[in-house]
Amino acid sequence: MSDDTDFPGKDSETRGPRGIQSVEVGGQLLIALAHQGRPLALKDLAREAGMTPAKAHPYLVSYIKLGLVEQEAGGGRYGLGPLALQLGLISLQQYEPVRLATPRIEELALSLGHTVAIAVWGNRGPTIVRVAEAPSPVHVSMRHGTVMSLRGTASGRLFAAFLPQAQVLEALRLNEAADGEPPSLSPAFERILAETRSVGLAQSRDGVVAGVSALAAPVFDDGGRMVLSLTAIGPSGNFELQETGLPARELKRVARELSRQLGWRDGGMTAQHP
Template identity: 55%
Template sequence: MEDDKHDKDRRGIQSIEVGGQLLLALAHQGRAMALKDLARAAGMAPAKAHPYLVSFGKLGLIEQDRLSGHYGLGPLALQLGLISLQQADPVRVATPLIADLAQQIGHSVAIAVWGTRGPTVVRLEESPTPVHVNMRHGTVVSVTDTASGRLFAAYLPTDKVRAVLDEERRREAWERERAGAVAPVASALPTWEAFAPQLDEVRAHRMSRSEGAVIEGISAMSAPVFDHTGAMVLAVTAIGPSGTFDTRWEGPIAQALRQCAGAIGRRLGGSA
């Protein structure tokens, strides 16, 4: 009885849903289309599709080219798309998806964004069997040693990343001096010139990984999320014990990460 009431409350207008298939077809194809091709893509006859296109044209959702006669998205559709992109918050969009991902892969999943001090964890979804690592909301992670850090380093403007790395090196030197080091000690952090070539592997796989580099026995893999401008806006990072964490580039964790990052990116208007 309750289910019947719920279905009734959710009942829509069938003609709008049918006509909406034309809009979905245009969005999927990404180009203007002839009537017969558009109708075929939407699964209907041209004679049935035409009245919908006329109405959509009056609203500005569809626009017909005067020369070719092809139908494309109209000014209202473009305006709605731009407003949607302006309202999209990458972290808000990503949060429910990383919860599903953590359940799927059985490992913790974090979202990191680029903050004023570098890669910063803003969400952490614990796995069904949590791994206790020193990570919480607001944690700033290393650019050079972590999977998410190297990911940002590979895709953000060089000057922005280099400034953070230089600051990390200065902070490290200050901490050594504060600890009473009397002789020069080689930095554990690489210079930008030594670090930059390592990023080629990240770009080649469009992912980054870390195997016990930060915390012994803990591994991580990270995938980038790009917005509608092609800019990387956040990193989705899976974290788990090295003994059970598959870091192969084409392993199940890597594939699940790519799918999740791609789904987030598409909701932000990106192409992947």
């Protein structure tokens, strides 16, 4: 007698489409790595995925060959590999607000004479997904996939100002937790974030890189949630940071237009920050 599973139509309403069980089992390891956001030892990773280390290891060997997982040379911990990171970046790039904003940053780069980038919130914080280079030979290079500092960059400060604080603190934990101390927002940084929310722009001068300045404006969706930043960046010597300057005015104008395209109807920049 044939096994019932040979007939996809039978009990399809309860069973759903048939899959490959080994793929689903091994996929729990990738889900665990994505959830933790950091490399894990074999025993810890196996525990998070609900399996024994002996069962997890063959899956990890195959994932390493595919580039979905990589193993640290020193400690031997397992983390997401280059293919997994590339797939994540492609997913971010296909995000609908990014498609809408991409032609606009080309226009901004031409009109401002500065490099303009789109950043969205990735699993480790603000991540550059699109870059329009400045037309002049003097410009600042930015790479796709770069995770921006929350404290030291305009893009990072913008997300820190408009996203829920718990989300911001979790990103700080992943990127700054060297001594085991829980991350916190200093009073000075809180003042920067409050000003950012008030003005609707974030700025940085000589923050992460000396001689480099940037401005960033938020784009919101129909629920008032910040979905991306438009960031102009250039040499500090000829970059206007003033709210009345051309970069600030143009970034805010384009950000508002994109927000309205996404259904945003608020009269002013509103934050989801508690």
